[in-house]
Amino acid sequence: MCSTREVAHPLLPYPATVTKIIDETPDVKTFQVVFDDPAILENFGNKPGQCAMLSILGVGEAMISITSSPTRKGMLEFSIKKIGRLTSVIHELDVGDKLAIRGPYGNHFPFDMMKGKNCLFIAGGIGLAPLRSLIDYVLDNRDDYGRVDIIYGARSYADLCFKYDIFDRWPKVKDTNVYVTIDREEEGWDGHVGFVPSYLEELNPPSEDTIPVTCGPPIMIKFVLQGLDKMGYKDEDIITTLEMNMRCGIGKCGRCNIGEKYICVDGPVFNLAQIKQLPPEF
Amino acid sequence: MKKVIENLRETAARLLQNKEAEVVIGWGLGSEAVRTQPVFITSPDNVDKLVWNPFCVNGLTKYLSDLKTRPGKIAVVVKGCDSRGIYRLTQDNIIPRDKVVVIGIPCAGQMSYTKLASKMDVSGQLNDVEDKGEDLLIKTSKGDFTVKKSEVLLDKCLTCEHHNPVVADHVVGDTINTCPTPDNYEEIKKFEAMSTEEKARFWLSQFERCIRCYACRNICPGCTCRECIFDAIKPDWVGKEINVSENELFHLTRAFHLAGRCVDCGECDRVCPMDIPIRLLNKKLLKDCKELFNMEPPGSTEEGGSVLGQYRLEDPEEFM
Amino acid sequence: MANKSLKKVQLKSLLDKIAGSGQLIAPIQSDGITLFKPVQSGEGVVLDYQNAVIPPKDFFFPQSEKMFSYDTSDPTWAIKPEEGVPERVLFGARPCDVKSILLLDKVFDAEFRDDIYIDKRNKTTIIAVSCNDCRHTCFCGAFGISPGEAEGADLLFTDLGGRYLVEVLTDKGSTLAAECSDLLSDDDGNGPAAKEKAVAPAKEKQMNIDLEGVKAKLDNMFEHPIWAEESLRCLGCGTCTFICPTCHCFDIVDFNNQSSIGYRYRCADSCQFANFTRAAGGHQPRPSKMERIRQRFMHKLRYFVDRYGDFGCVGCGRCLEKCPVNLDIAQIINKVKEVG
Secondary structure, eight states: OOOOOOOSSTTOOEEEEEEEEEEEETTEEEEEEEESSHHHHHTTOOOTTOEEEEEETTTEEEEEEOOSOTTSTTOEEEEEEOOSHHHHHHHTOOTTOEEEEEEEESOOOOTTTTTTSEEEEEEEGGGHHHHHHHHHHHHHTGGGSOOEEEEEEESSSTTOSOHIIIIIIGGGSTTEEEEEEESSOOTTOOSEESOHHHHHHHHOOOOTTEEEEEESOHHHHHHHHHHHHHTTOOGGGOEEEOOOOOSSSSSOSOOSEETTEEHHHHOSEEEHHHHHHSOSOO | OHHHHHHHHHHHHHHHHTTSOSEEEEEEEOSSTTOEEEEEEOSGGGGGGOBOSTTOOOOOTHHHHHHTTSSSOEEEEEOHHHHHHHHHHHHTTSSOGGGEEEEEOOOSOOBOHHHHHTTSOOOSOEEEEEEETTEEEEEETTEEEEEEHHHHBOHHHHSBSOSSOSOOSEEOSOOOOSOOBOOOOHHHHHHHTSOHHHHHHHHHHHHHHOOOOOHHHHHOTTOOOSSOTTTOSSSOSSOSOOSHHHHHHHHHHHHHHTTTTOOOOOHHHHHOTTOOOHHHHHHHHHHHHHHHHOOOOTTSSSSOOOGGGOOOTTOOOTTO | OOOEEEEGGGHHHHHHHHHHHSEEEEEEEETTEEEEEEESSSTTBOSSOSOOSSOGGGGTSOSEEEEEEEETTSTTTTOEEOOOOOOEEEEEEOHHHHHHHHHHHHHHTSSSOOHHHHHHHHTEEEEEEOOSSOOTTOOGGGGTOOTTOOBTBSEEEEEOSSEEEEEEOSHHHHHHHHHTTTTEEEOOSOHHHHHHHHHHHHHHHSOOOOOTTHHHHHTTOTTOTHHHHHHTTOOOOSHHHHSOSSOOOEEEEEEOTTSSEEEEEEEEOOTTSGGGTOOTTSOOSOOSHHHHHHHHHHIIIIIHHHHHSSOSOOOOOHHHHHOTTOOOHHHHHHHHHHOO
16 A cells, blocks of 8 residues: 655645635535646646645645546646635635645555455545545446445535535446435435444445445544444455644654654555554554 | 751651642652652652752742642642742742642752763762762762862852742741842843843854754743743744744743743753853843832742733833 | 874864865864854864764754745746755764764655755765763663764774874765875774774763663553653653754744745754644644653654664763753663563
8 A cells, every 4th residue: 555756856846726616515625726837747646545735835735635536637636624724725715826736645545456346435524535536536447346335424414525426426327326424404404314433334335345445533433443343344454544744745754653654655544454553642 | 958858758748648739749869860850759658759959950840830730739849949930830820829739948059960060970870968068979879979069059059049948838958047149130231231233142142052942931930821922833923943033033032021020940041952041131131120120039929920010000101 | 995094183184175175064162062063174173072962963954944945926936946055074973973864864865765855965975083982871882883983974083092093984985085195194004903992981981771672662662651650750842852863853834924935944843842743623643741752762762663673863862961851761761671
C-alpha cells in the first residue's frame, strides 16, 4: 500500500485555478481545479486515496484528500470542510481564483488487491470525500470488480455530501447499491434514519469475497470496525484511513507520526491489522 | 540543613496523612550532585524523596497552575523569592488561595549550577552538604569538594528582598534575620546611561541568540494567560520565524505583559538555555514602577495585583 | 589519501586560507557562549571548546529558513525557490555532531529527497575535530560513537599537542587537503597511535550509559506510568528539542506582511509544544505533557530505530545540561532499564 515518488522540490507548490465550485453542505464545498501548467497534472499520477497539500499563499497549507478519481481526467477535485483559518479562506474562493497545490502524498487504497472482489464502502459525513476517489475508480473500471455496496450517512439531509452521486449517478451503475441514512428524523426525508454502524448491521451485506473500506468520524469508524468484526471480516481485509495534523507531507516534519509510522507517507490508508500494531495515540 | 529536611518531611507526611494536601511539590535529588529536580509526592511513604539544600533553585509555584484542576489541596515548598509567585497566582485568579498549602523555607541563598560546574566535578551523586560559614563542603560519590559560597552564589541572591517567604502556612527552618538587601538597580542605571544605539546593540545581540524555546515563559508564575499570544494561531501576532526582529518582539512584549506583575524570582534568567539576561528587562520595569508608583516587588502581599492593572478615581489622567 | 599533519601554529593560516576562498563556518565565542558562525578568518575561532550550545545542524537544517518567495499579484504567482548556499567549509564539528548529521541524512536524504537540505549537505565540506576532553554530560559511547572517529566528516583533525593529525576521510576532504597542501605535511606514522592516547580522557571521563535491551523494553512501555511521572516536572518548553543535534521537526509558515509579496519559510518546531499536533478542528492526539515527553523519548530511542535502524540520539549531553528541570535522557534510559 505504498507509492511515493521523487520530485525536484518536494515542498514547492504549483499554482492552480478553481474551475468549478459545488456547494455540498452548509460547511462543505467541492473545488474543481486545474494546474496552470497542464504538464503538472499529466504527470501528477495520483491514485485513489492519496492527498495533496493545498495552500493559499500568505495563509497556509493543509493536507486534503483528492476526492476525484484519476480516471476522471483533466482536473482534480477537493471537498473541503470549513474548520479553520485556511479552509475558511478557501471557502471564500470564486471560480477563476487561485490556490497552490503540491503532491500527491501518501499511500492509496488497495484498488489492485480489490480487483475481482466485492466492495463494501462505508462512510460518514465528509469521510465520503476520500472514498469517492476509490468508488469512482471502481465504477469507472466496473468489470474489474464485483458487487458494490455503498453505505453513507450524515447528521441530516443537508449534511450529505455528493448528493448528485449518491442519489443519481452511482445507483444507476450496474450491480451497485447505495444505502443512505441520516442521524435523526427530518421532515421530507423518507429514507433510512439511524447511525451508520447500526445501518451496517441491519443491512448485514454478505461478507464473502468482500473488502470493506470505511472513512468517517473516529467515533463512527470505531463502531463500524466492531460491526465488521462481528460479521467475520479478517483484520487484514478491513481498510480505513487515519488522520493527523500534517505540515510537510513527505515524512520529515515529524508531527503526524503514530509510533514509527508517518501518516503522510505510510498512510493515510491502513488495514485494521496494521492499525492494531500502532500505539494507541490517534 | 538536616533539621530543615527532617521538618520538611514530617510536615509533608502529616499533610498527606491528614489529607490536608493531596500532593506536595518540592525538590528531590537530581541526576547530578549539585542539581535538584522538582518532585511530586502523593504518599506519606515517599516523603524521604524531599530534600533541602543550596541547590534548590527551581521555582515551583508555576506547577500550581498545571495541577489546579486536581481534586484536593496542593502543597508547595517555596523559598522567599518563589513565595511571591503564590500571590501572583492568587491575585491573577489562577488558583484560589485556599487550594494551596504553602510550606515556606527561609533561604540564605542558592548556588548556581553553572558556577559550580566550572569549579568542581558535579557528575556524582550528592551524599551530603555541610554549611561551613564562608564555604560549602559538598560530599559526592565522586569525592568531596569545598567551594566558596560567594563564588558560586546565584547572582540574584546577591540582592534579596525576602530571605523569608512572604507567605507560608507552615514554616520549616529558622527565620533568617539577615537584613534584606533590596536591589539598588546599579546595573539598570548603567543601562539607562547608555545611548539608544548602545542599548539597541546590546539587546539585539542578545535577542539574536534566542531560540524561542519559551522556557522563560513556561517557568514564569506571571505567564498564565489561557492562550499566550505567542501560541495564538489567529491572529499570529508574533511570527514563528526565528530572527532578531521577531525575537525582539517576543521579548519586549513579554516584558511589558509582566510590567508591574513580575515577582522578580529570576527564574527566566536561570532557565534560558542561551544565557539571555531576560531578567534585566523585567528589572528595568520594576525600577520604573517603584519610582513611579512606589511599588513593592509584586507578590509581596496578599492584597493588590498589578499597579498597572488598577484604577483609582484620583489617578492622574495626564495622557487623556 | 595518507594521513597528514598540521603544525598547531599554522591552524590559523589554514582557516584564513579556507575563509579566503569560500565560506568558513567555525565555533566562536561571544558573551561567553560558543556558537558556530560564519567567520571571515581564523581569528577568534575557539579550539578548546567542548560543545557549542547550538549544534552545527543549524547549517544544514537552520532553525528558520526561507523556502520560496511569491507575489500573488503576478498572474503566475511568481513562486521562486530560494537560492542555495555557496560552497563552504564547516570547521570544528565534534564526532557526536557529525554523527547527528548522518542521522539527519536518513530523514532528509530519503524518499522525497529534501532539496534544500541536500543542497547544503553537498556544498559543505566538514572538518571534524576529535575530543581530547569531554563534558560530564557526554555519553556518545553509548551510541557507538568515539571521540576520535568521525564517519561522515571529510577531514578529521586531532589535537596531538604541537600538531594536528589530519585524517582524510573522503574525496571532498582530499580535495580540500590538496588545496591546503602548502600547510600540511605527511604524518610521520605515529599519528594514529598518538590519537588514541589523545582521545583517551574523553573516552574515560564520559558517562557510561548502556543501551542494551532499552529498545526492546520500550517496545512494551507505551502505557507505562513512567511517562506520567516524569512529565509532571516538565515545563513544556522547547529547549531540549531546539538544542538537539538530531531533532528535525519543523513547521511551515507563510510571511506576507499584509501585501501580495511574501515568502514561505520553515522553522524548527517542538513536539513538546501543545500546538505541534493540534489540528484545525481540534483533534489533539497528544493532549498533555505526558504524551509529549513520551513522544520525545520514544522517538529517539524506539521509533527512530524502527524507522531508520539507528538511535535518534548521539549522547551530546546538551539537553542534560540545559533542561531547566533536570529531565535527563540518560537518567530516563537508566530508569527504563530498572522499571518492571
